[in-house]
Amino acid sequence: MSATQGPGKTIVLHIGLHKTGTSSIQATLKHNQALLRERGMLYPGFLPANHSQFFINAFSSRAEHYHANRRQGLDAAAIAERAAEQMDRLGRALTQFRGSTILLSAEDASTLQAPEVAQTRSRLDALAESVGVQTNYRVLLYTRNPAAFVSSAMQENVKGNGMRLDDSRELHIRNASGRYRRIHDAWAAAFGSDAVSFRCFETACGEPGGLIGDFLRTLGIPPEGIEHRLTNEGISDEVTEFLSSLYLPESGAGHGRLQDCKMRIELTPEDREALFALRGSKGGLLSLADQIRTWDVVADDMHFLQAQFAITYDRPDAGRITPGEKFATGFLQDLAQALPRLSVPAREALLHYLLTRPVEPLQHENTEDTPE
Structure with a gap:
């Protein structure tokens, strides 16, 4: 039995x-998971919360280069074995789960190239046919204001990927061109344009129940009683700039590549906990000039989002941009309490940064905080 449109399981x-x-x-x-099962949706328990590694291992031709596989020391044979075992368990879930919907969530799936997306469809179809289950598909992606996306991605690169701000800024501005159109076209070609839906992150955050409520309602799942779990909260711009100043330029080869740079000092877990907890400004890592440069790069993509999904983002306007309130009262109060908790090297490095940092603040558009 082939995997075609019609009655059967829906794979989201x-x-x-x-x-x-x-x-x-x-x-x-x-x-x-248990409550979702009662409401007809399976979020596979045999996978971790984030399904990105599964997606890359099962469907990408570049799995050996994936950061999680390198970190775990997995070679091609180990990757193939793990992917085969998880695909087999997914097949069993298709036959054993009595509900109508199976959900897979993997942000790194958006990085798959068109041939890999086609391979995703082919392998899912083959899996469904092998267990005699008809499958429909839904593909869901949330968009974000391009300037806010770049700023947030820069913060995450500095916080978690050992990357300097200058390299991260250039990487994300350069890669912003045509992103949404490329992703849409690859997935629409493989799964059909009717199956692919883009939704606005900022609009979703303003809906009842926020982003998670919007996500569940979009998939037909009642959000009542679902306990939210907020993770990976962003750190302040002040701390992001400080961390970036610690990376040794010669250690990371630059050129906008995602790779760990060495630090001038070694931060302890306690140092990171204290620094990450400091309140401060957010979303101000791009100057107005860089925001406009970003917008120039993504202009065609923004026209595509508006025409295809009625998603509209406003071009940065100098009249709506105000200086970022870095090192405001809340940050300084937290800093005074955090300094005694920092190791001596971290405290000395932070004080040196505060005394030598440029005094001209970056600028950013005033926006309300949203989940990172």
Whole structure:
């Protein structure tokens, strides 16, 4: 029996985008697995909360280069074995689960190239046919204001990927061109344009129940009683700039590549906990000039979103941009309490940074806080 449109199981593929609250969605789905099952949706328990590694291992031709596989020391044979075992368990879930919907969530799925997306469809179809289950598909992605996306991605690169701000800024501005059109076209070609839906992250955050409520309602799942789990909260711009100043330029080869740079000092876990907890400004890592440069790069993509999904973002306007309130009262109060908790090297480095940092603040558009 082939996997075609018609009655049967629906496989929902939530493919991101990065920096649109995916970690919080995934943690919430994992935490509420039992309740979701009662409401007709399976979030596979044999996978971790984030299904990105499964997606890459099962469907990508570049799995050996994936950061999680490198970190775990997995070679091609180990990757193939793990992917085969998890695909087999997914097949059993298709036959054993009595509900109508199986959900997979992987923001790194949005990085798959068109041939890999086609391979995703082919392998899912083959799996469904092998267990005699008809499948329909839904592909869901959330979009985000391009300037806010770049700023948030820069913060995450510095916080978690050992990357300097300058390199991260250039990487994300350069890669912003045509992103949404490329993703849409690859997934629409494989799964059909009717199956692919893009939704606005900012609008979703303003809906009842926020982003997670919007996500569940979009999939026909009542959000009542679902306990939210918010994770991967962003750190302040002040701390992000400080961390970036610690990376040694010669250690990371630059050129906008995602790779760990060495630090001038070694931060302890306690140092990071204290620094990450400091209140401060957020979303101000791009100057007005860089926001406009970003917009120039993504202009065609923004026209595509508006025409295809009625998603509209406003171009940065100098009249609506105000200086970022870095090092405001809340940050300084937290800093005074945190300094005694920092190790001596971290405290000395932070004080040196505060005394030597440029005094001209960056600028950003005033927006309300939203989940990272």
